[in-house]
Amino acid sequence: MKKLNFIIDKTNKAKVFKKIIFKKYKNYSISKCDVIVVAGGDGFMLKTVKKLYKYNKPFYGINCGSIGFLLNKYINKNLIKKIDKAKTTIIYPLKVNTLSKGNIKKSFLALNELSLFRQSKQTASLKLKINNKTLIKKLIGDGVLLCTPAGSTAYNLSVDGPILSLNSKKLAITPISPFRPRRWKGKILSDKSTIHILNLDQRKRPVAAVVDNNEIRNILHVKAMANKKIKFKLLFNLRESLFKKINSEQKRKIS
Secondary structure (H helix, E strand, O other), X not given: OOOEEEEEOOOHHHHHHHHXXXXXXXXXXXXXXXXXXXXXXXXXHHHHHHHHHHHOOOEEEEEOOOOOOOOEOOOOXXXXXXXXXXXXXXXXXXXXXXXXXXXXXXXXXXXXXEEEEEOOOOOEEEEEEEOOXXXXXXXXXXXXXXXXXXXXXXXXXXXXXXXXXXXOOEEXXXXXXXXEOOOOOOEEEEOOOEEXXXXXXXXXXXXXXXXXXXXXXXXXXXXXXXXXXXXXXEEEOHHXXXXXXXXXXXXXXXX
């Protein structure tokens, strides 16, 4: 029998799950467990995976939130049986390095996306470089977004970005309400690319970066790339795989 470690959010649904599940299963330490079971929403799952991935354990998510794109449906019965039959999906995160006002440097991992937004009433003015080549000399608009395949059906899709297959080995960079170039729709990139985004007017047009659920204000420069040295191992039930969820979004009609 697999040894489970439970990481449980503080939502009402998660609290009910906790009361039921702790009567049935022992909560092993992370170092001794076989699987980390995460009960919460997508945001809680993102936070937990990035905090605990270094233990090299697979994560089985149970949706105790709303959307649950990175999670399996809520269950409190036959949990071991479900986990035994679950399939592993490997996700490589983005590594994001930020430089902000005061020359403050920070580093983050993003499972879904990096997005840059204007921080004031003024539009953002950004320069985009892929590797050492300029992609857009001056992008004027509300901002820009860079996403992984796992994140391509989230905010990226809402701003008319492309849906990427999970095994596509691609990244998508998508403008947010672009004014100039007005008709630029973004670009699909190799996941071997290094993306540089520079704020061209730091004083008059401040910009904030959001890396999944982390916000950094007054950005000067951002560097991002896929990090193939880090693997996030997510377990999904056969009927709820991330591949099927992404394919379903690709086929979904406008509603």
